[in-house]
Amino acid sequence: MSETQNLTLVQAVRDGLHTELARDDDVVVLGQDVGKNGGVFRATEGLYNEFGDDRVVDTPLAESGIIGCAVGMAAMGMRPVPEIQFSGFMYPGYDQIVSHMSRFRTRSRSRYTLPMTLRAPYGGGIRAPEHHSESKEAFYAHEAGLTVVIPSTPRDTKGLLASAIRDPDPVVFLEPKLIYRAFREGVPEESYTIPLGEAATRREGEDVAVFTYGAMTRRTLEAAENLAEDGIECEVVDLRTISPLDREAIVSAFERTGRAAVVHEAPKSGGIAGEITAILQEEALLYQEAPVKRVAGFDVPYPLYALEDYYLPSVKRIEEGIREAAEF
Amino acid sequence: MSETQNLTLVQAVRDGLHTELARDDDVVVLGQDVGKNGGVFRATEGLYNEFGDDRVVDTPLAESGIIGCAVGMAAMGMRPVPEIQFSGFMYPGYDQIVSHMSRFRTRSRSRYTLPMTLRAPYGGGIRAPEHHSESKEAFYAHEAGLTVVIPSTPRDTKGLLASAIRDPDPVVFLEPKLIYRAFREGVPEESYTIPLGEAATRREGEDVAVFTYGAMTRRTLEAAENLAEDGIECEVVDLRTISPLDREAIVSAFERTGRAAVVHEAPKSGGIAGEITAILQEEALLYQEAPVKRVAGFDVPYPLYALEDYYLPSVKRIEEGIREAAEF
Amino acid sequence: MSVFDRAYDDPVRVLDEDGEVVGDVPDLDEETLVGVYRSMRLARHFDGRAVSLQRQGRMGTYPPLSGQEAAQIGSAFALAEDDWIVPSYREHGAAVVRGVPLKKTLLYWMGHEDGNRVPEDANVFPVAVPIASQVPHATGAAWASKLQGNDDVFLCYFGDGATSEGDFHEGLNFAGVFDTPTVFFCNNNQWAISVPRERQTRSATLAQKAAAYGFEGIQVDGMDPLAVYSVTKAAVEKARDPSEQRPRPTMIEAIQYRFGAHTTADDPTVYRDDDEVEEWKRKDPIPRLEAYLRSEGILDDDRVEEIEASVEKQVADAIDAAESVPRPDPRELFEHAYEELPPELEAQYERFVALREEHGDEAFVGE
Amino acid sequence: MSVFDRAYDDPVRVLDEDGEVVGDVPDLDEETLVGVYRSMRLARHFDGRAVSLQRQGRMGTYPPLSGQEAAQIGSAFALAEDDWIVPSYREHGAAVVRGVPLKKTLLYWMGHEDGNRVPEDANVFPVAVPIASQVPHATGAAWASKLQGNDDVFLCYFGDGATSEGDFHEGLNFAGVFDTPTVFFCNNNQWAISVPRERQTRSATLAQKAAAYGFEGIQVDGMDPLAVYSVTKAAVEKARDPSEQRPRPTMIEAIQYRFGAHTTADDPTVYRDDDEVEEWKRKDPIPRLEAYLRSEGILDDDRVEEIEASVEKQVADAIDAAESVPRPDPRELFEHAYEELPPELEAQYERFVALREEHGDEAFVGE
Numbered sequence A, B: 001m002s003e004t005q006n007l008t009l010v011q012a013v014r015d016g017l018h019t020e021l022a023r024d025d026d027v028v029v030l031g032q033d034v035g036k037n038g039g040v041f042r043a044t045e046g047l048y049n050e051f052g053d054d055r056v057v058d059t060p061l062a063e064s065g066i067i068g069c070a071v072g073m074a075a076m077g078m079r080p081v082p083e084i085q086f087s088g089f090m091y092p093g094y095d096q097i098v099s100h101m102s103r104f105r106t107r108s109r110s111r112y113t114l115p116m117t118l119r120a121p122y123g124g125g126i127r128a129p130e131h132h133s134e135s136k137e138a139f140y141a142h143e144a145g146l147t148v149v150i151p152s153t154p155r156d157t158k159g160l161l162a163s164a165i166r167d168p169d170p171v172v173f174l175e176p177k178l179i180y181r182a183f184r185e186g187v188p189e190e191s192y193t194i195p196l197g198e199a200a201t202r203r204e205g206e207d208v209a210v211f212t213y214g215a216m217t218r219r220t221l222e223a224a225e226n227l228a229e230d231g232i233e234c235e236v237v238d239l240r241t242i243s244p245l246d247r248e249a250i251v252s253a254f255e256r257t258g259r260a261a262v263v264h265e266a267p268k269s270g271g272i273a274g275e276i277t278a279i280l281q282e283e284a285l286l287y288q289e290a291p292v293k294r295v296a297g298f299d300v301p302y303p304l305y306a307l308e309d310y311y312l313p314s315v316k317r318i319e320e321g322i323r324e325a326a327e328f
Numbered sequence C, D: 001m002s003v004f005d006r007a008y009d010d011p012v013r014v015l016d017e018d019g020e021v022v023g024d025v026p027d028l029d030e031e032t033l034v035g036v037y038r039s040m041r042l043a044r045h046f047d048g049r050a051v052s053l054q055r056q057g058r059m060g061t062y063p064p065l066s067g068q069e070a071a072q073i074g075s076a077f078a079l080a081e082d083d084w085i086v087p088s089y090r091e092h093g094a095a096v097v098r099g100v101p102l103k104k105t106l107l108y109w110m111g112h113e114d115g116n117r118v119p120e121d122a123n124v125f126p127v128a129v130p131i132a133s134q135v136p137h138a139t140g141a142a143w144a145s146k147l148q149g150n151d152d153v154f155l156c157y158f159g160d161g162a163t164s165e166g167d168f169h170e171g172l173n174f175a176g177v178f179d180t181p182t183v184f185f186c187n188n189n190q191w192a193i194s195v196p197r198e199r200q201t202r203s204a205t206l207a208q209k210a211a212a213y214g215f216e217g218i219q220v221d222g223m224d225p226l227a228v229y230s231v232t233k234a235a236v237e238k239a240r241d242p243s244e245q246r247p248r249p250t251m252i253e254a255i256q257y258r259f260g261a262h263t264t265a266d267d268p269t270v271y272r273d274d275d276e277v278e279e280w281k282r283k284d285p286i287p288r289l290e291a292y293l294r295s296e297g298i299l300d301d302d303r304v305e306e307i308e309a310s311v312e313k314q315v316a317d318a319i320d321a322a323e324s325v326p327r328p329d330p331r332e333l334f335e336h337a338y339e340e341l342p343p344e345l346e347a348q349y350e351r352f353v354a355l356r357e358e359h360g361d362e363a364f365v366g367e
């Protein structure tokens, strides 16, 4: 077993980028302020000095240009890792994402493939200005050809990022910035991968299966501990890959419990929770003992920060939601 | 009762635009080839001649510019009706849609509102080139602040379009081009509205509730007739407004049948069918007798036309899906 | 000869760095000149106080404007009463001139949506955070105004970084094609966060980008309030009352410098030298205008002190007022997504109200 | 003096409308000159046949290129073997020169994905339908090639309408900043479907838009194959082997005309006059080059007939070949979304296979 470092999630991003830049010359990091500045969250700190301006590239302020250039680079066999400064600014590049990034393989019948990883900090809770708190993973999950990853721990972050960068196909990698620095975890120094498409069980319990991901994972675990005091035992499943979903893990957790809740900070309507609910009743209706409870952001634009605590699922809201599923 | 004309769906679009242009000087139609050319589907035929270049405006080729200018116009109290030539080309303007069109009211606490209607032909089945057959209504339905409308008949089209244009808030109006010219219907000559947010029951039946919209409505009705021969009676509900959904109509149809299917041509994962399934089991689990069956496009990029018949839900696939829900 | 008949890289100047006249002084009365001076001081003082509020945890992330006062205030003064501004997120200086109270600006950066509810009588668009996305709005709004038969002009602000975005291009191109009464005002403060102007684009000037849209582009010393005023005024007049040869829109590149950090979340020492900052500080617009006004006998120590005091009071009052606004009612979350609450949202709202009643506001605290 | 040192509105010309020499004839051997001629005739003949296949219901919507042969073929001939093209949807003429068989092009417009599977040895990007979206790809690919230490040049095609899109702007700006070996080739055919060039932008030329990105822009008579060749060659050389003063990228505006409809779904008589079409037909590139080659003694009746026959046979063979390709196996629907089928997609696939087995292909016919 290799040495471990005690890293926060954002340090694990940096470490993961560092490892991949070091092991593969085709890896290029590009985006706004990723170079000299080291990224607005310091996710690329020091990489510019170590790998130089050709590998860690400050770009002009243009998301479609960044993603579109990365598409061209990837088509030529490089492994670009474009960063968008906040996921709320991915939309100017949306056409490149859904018309090209997701479709180059299909369009060219695999003559051209795009081994690229589009990173962005995402989600709310850090008192940031408008558009800096979005969680719109559903926009990407509905697009075939993409894999959408959202880690929730430092260790996973490094391993999933390595898998994403080495994946032959494009990955959207969304980093929950609420927990960028929330805690540390031992992260192996050496390079390792954690497979895409596999959920992780964070807590075992036989009463309710709770599916979540990203920053909501910790809140859900806390809610689960509170509920345990009342005798409600939750199985907490961290999805990690939002698309394609780990149906097997989802269904099997549900089959054991017959009750489920899904927790995400994205707006409820049209969010991932609906998809999971549909999967559950498609595959395991006969096990179902209660409605699947969705605990999610409200169907309104993400508010400015004075009210963001009311928008995001809190531990209490999660607890209440799970309790409903348990007590139905 | 006023005179009626026998119109196709695309003629009803044109008639609806005509009526609104005539009744309200603030209405402006703008987009690529909407003027002199009358639109690539002739949805704006003759309007340029009648209302002139200031009301029916050929724009440069730039979707973000079209939608962004419409946002500015609407903020000044006009009622712009931008057209995007095909819904597959709305993505270059996606940022304007989700960062501004949906959010101006919230951002300004209703000082600025956007009475604008973004139209686009959408969906597959007409042997069109790549990107011309998309059905990604879920991308818009997940965005709070927007209303998303998809008509399925000429009569509805005119009435819903009038409601959309007169609505104080932004509407995304997607027109199923597969049935642009598929059939005619008596459409009142005078101006009338059909309320947004209300589904329409197209067929009554007590065995399975089938929810659908757009071009799939006719196919679903055909499937329902076939199934009736086997003694399976479907209630077919045409959603018409995809977001916000008519929960009441959806739930009440389900309560009567206990079985449901949802039919749409958009990809299955992350599509509207998942959301409807989630609503049903949230609100009416105790009525549920079978898994809600999703009959949808596959989770792959829309193919070029040689295979599109295999991609789109066919009458048979719909029939089989409903049958599964009926016979579970 | 028009002020626009000059090379792209020949910025218009009126005052030099010491406040000496080196160009055509615009014809402004004393009151207006003092108004410009006072507004710049107000913006500067507000800025310092806002930064320290943020440091003290009394406000969220805030984007400072020090160094950029001349560009904002000089341009805002060039507008007629019914003209409009379409800002990005850094134009609090222009906004206050155009009728947005400082209290609103503070509230906005304190995370209250109400801060972005521009007063009905102020012709100001809401703050736009996604870079360059307000540019097409300015074109569309100006176009609407023209279609409605008005003669209002729309002044749109954006940064040097914004010129790289597609929306900049599309917005200016539409303005050219539809000949809209829009003035595109680029606050070239040399940096887009850590990305220097030369890395943003290889074009020698930003002003020359206007050529791509068939209208005029011009550089101005953006730290010279009188030069900014003159150029903006000329552009506004042309937009309002165009002649045959000259299209209405103009792009102004105002050369300036942001003295402080990009936002309070940014540490500029990581990417730029103090020397550079010091060099630009020599161009500080405030002492420049003050020197000129003193030399003209329009300002003296007393008047300056009086202005100082009134500016300090105005800012202090605004801070008091903003800080005494209670946290918005949480129910406001639901109030402005649509004119009427759709049923699902209403259900969410009711559940929300019930949860608050049952568990109190603690139910909504994160962890 | 470089060919680039000229006014934006002064197009490079070599042959006049009658094929008389009016400029510097590029130094090309007979074989190449005949190659250019033959390729233009091939493109023209292919085009006519493709349109009639569509009319007969044997092919879907197709975008004709007649009138635009010189631009496509002259430019494609200017590339070295390992250089690349990044096309839009109308460059079948360039593509065939660069190694994409006509059969592939036919298959593509017949709705087979396989038509877009560019042969491994052809350095051609797939057809890009969303306007201008291929422009950043060309910049990124050229940038990658430069980072990888290669000296290949990337020739990117797009239309006049494409210059209005944000992606055009962003792609060219990145090319300027990162000095990528990209040649941006604008096929200004005067129309974007029904929107005329003057409505697309108010800039006097499209070539001058290059100034916004700090590199050179130049107009060329796009219906003069030798002029196109010369200008493209110069741009390619500069991209491959830049000097200090001249950045690598170039934007070429090739002035030309689309004789036919925008696509077979379009009726141009609604928006443009026949007179205009007739006027431009006098500039037809094929008779022009033929006249020149005849006057040089390189072509005579026999040679022309021989070329005609071989071109006809090549197109007929391609049509036969394309039409004898069976409809793609429906299972191909699932094959190229990801390298490996994810579980849900695999389940969909299996259900699909089962349905076909049970009900046959009729189960998938719409109504």
Ligand SMILES: Cc1ncc(C[n+]2csc(CCOP(=O)(O)OP(=O)(O)O)c2C)c(N)n1
Binding pocket: A032, A061, A063, A085, A089, A092, C090, C129, C130, C131, C158, C159, C160, C161, C162, C163, C187, C189, C191, C192, C193, C262
């Ligand atoms: C579309 C978009 N991308 C990225 C950002 C993040 N961001 C905020 S300000 C900024 C730099 C802006 O630079 P410039 O346009 O020069 O304006 P300045 O801040 O210097 O006034 C960036 C990258 C954003 N707000 N919007």
Ligand SMILES: Cc1ncc(C[n+]2csc(CCOP(=O)(O)OP(=O)(O)O)c2C)c(N)n1
Binding pocket: B032, B061, B063, B085, B089, B092, D090, D129, D130, D131, D158, D159, D160, D161, D162, D163, D187, D189, D191, D192, D193, D262
């Ligand atoms: C992003 C986008 N918007 C709209 C369209 C529809 N469309 C196809 S071709 C075309 C006109 C293109 O004009 P131009 O760029 O001049 O190229 P040309 O067809 O004349 O070669 C339009 C609007 C599209 N394909 N992509």
Ligand SMILES: [Mg+2]
Binding pocket: C159, C160, C161, C187, C188, C189, C190, C191, C192, C193
């Ligand atoms: Mg700047």
Ligand SMILES: [Mg+2]
Binding pocket: D159, D160, D161, D187, D188, D189, D190, D191, D192, D193
């Ligand atoms: Mg064209």
